[in-house]
Amino acid sequence: MAARAMWKGIVTFGDVRVPVKLYAAIEDRTLRFRLLDRATKTPVVQSLVQSDTDSVVPYEATRRGFVTDEQEVVVLDPDELASLEPDGSRTIEVVRFVPPEAIDHRLYDRPYYLGPDGGAGPYAALARALARSEREGVARWAMRKKEYVGALRLHRGYPMLVTLRHAEEVVSLERVERPKGKPLDDAQLAMARQLVGMLEAPFEPTSYRDEYRGRVAELIEAKVRGQTPTAPKPRPRPKARDLDGALRASLRSAGDHRA
């Protein structure tokens, strides 16, 4: 069951031109609810209303407004907003190729797969060249009236564009001083290191499931069958103790699990 491409573009740098199709790599699995009128069990109608009178304003009569710090509203017409939109170019311009560690992981936002558009030769060559270069491209493109900057990289061997956040979207901690206090206890540090060592493992994404989502699905199924679902019972947590005792007990218990 192949997914539908959401956009087509041409990966461009130097003399290279690779026509590609973009596919969403994220599948939203959140269980979505509709808001219903409790009395009739039918979906509610959402409208924009005048704040003081509650009278409905039809969508055509709405505008966007920018609110200044001086509490003034600058009303922007649809034409004016349209004039700010980027041109409908198909170019995915790769500006630079950098080592992967040059891109802070906090910048990565949404991933999109690239698939071949037309002949698969250039696409396969791009995938192979990217693998050999061990670099990520930094690309710019405009898609659906929005500009993006993204990392061109491989995921499971396939070319992918991961959009990057704007610099202003990542809150910097530069102005926060590092935590201070008495020097940490060497024995405690050694125990903590030992504990991390015992709990060290490769990252296995397949070993985690969204259990809460599963329980919501079960709740819905139980209700469809007309049953009253039972809520899961909390597991008690061992009573807290001082840092030293907690570390010692943790090492013992982690050791038991391994044996």
Added chain:
Amino acid sequence: MPEAAGREEADARRARPLWSGNVAFGLVTLPVELFPANRTARVSLRMVDEAGAPLSRRYFDADGKALEDDDIVRGFALADGEGFVLVEDEELEALAPERSREIDLSRFVDLDEIDPAYFDRGYFLAPDRGALKAYRLLARTMEETGRAGIATFVMRDKEYLVAIIADDGILRAQTLRFHDELRTPDDVGLPDLETLDAGDEEVAAIERAIVAAAAEELDESLLRDRASARLLALVQEKLGARDDVVKLSPEAAEAPGAAAEVDLMQVLKERLARDDEATGPSDASAPGTDRHDLQVMTKAALYRRAQELEVPGRSSMTKEELVAALERTSEGG
């Protein structure tokens, strides 16, 4: 009067955690609060009418009668138009047991091993009262070993997979997508790469082009939000010409949005500077929000918090309704 206004302002500027709970590291329990590390950089616009008066969102029934909060219930649509299964907020809250409101670091991994496609959103962890020593110990240990802790936890009606990362003494959290939220090349229907022919000369040509465009650093100027800059330029132009500029009515006025952030820095500074080592780690106390705090917040501050927590129907709520809705929301942790 000036005194009351001053206090209100101070309260509005206090950052609110999105979540509070415990980080568990073995049997060491570390109470923390979670704050967002991402913000929407795009200049946000409000929906207004042609005269520039801000509009509110309201829910109506099929006959056009306005509905209050209590008249509305969540429904899950059954297949084939078989109607809806009604689900109350309390039922959803009951599905997140105490244990899942804890970030239990049961595994430590090499951060570089995590594929960037998994990364979702960023947060900061601030130590709660009495937790600074354990916080420092965990941060230092993770930094020295170069490992990130992996756990799942529930926040606001959703379960998250999260990597806890030590960054120069500060603990950060980065939510990760669950494996089944990320499609495979096969799911998308991409062709098997093994079967595709790539000409050696073509590969070599692309490799040369990559080398020609190589750089060692990411050029920060590429990350500038150019769309917002263009929008702001248009706004400035219209402000200068006094073109389509109207005064906001006092009821619709909101405090400038930058306040929340000033104070996130303040919260982190306070928490990280507090020398409370004598008290040791506290017990696994139940997470929650200081309810009485909500009463003294300004409406604008309450509204911002409702926005953060995605409280439905917030734009049409009175101050009292916002307080009530926020109390209900924070009950979920």
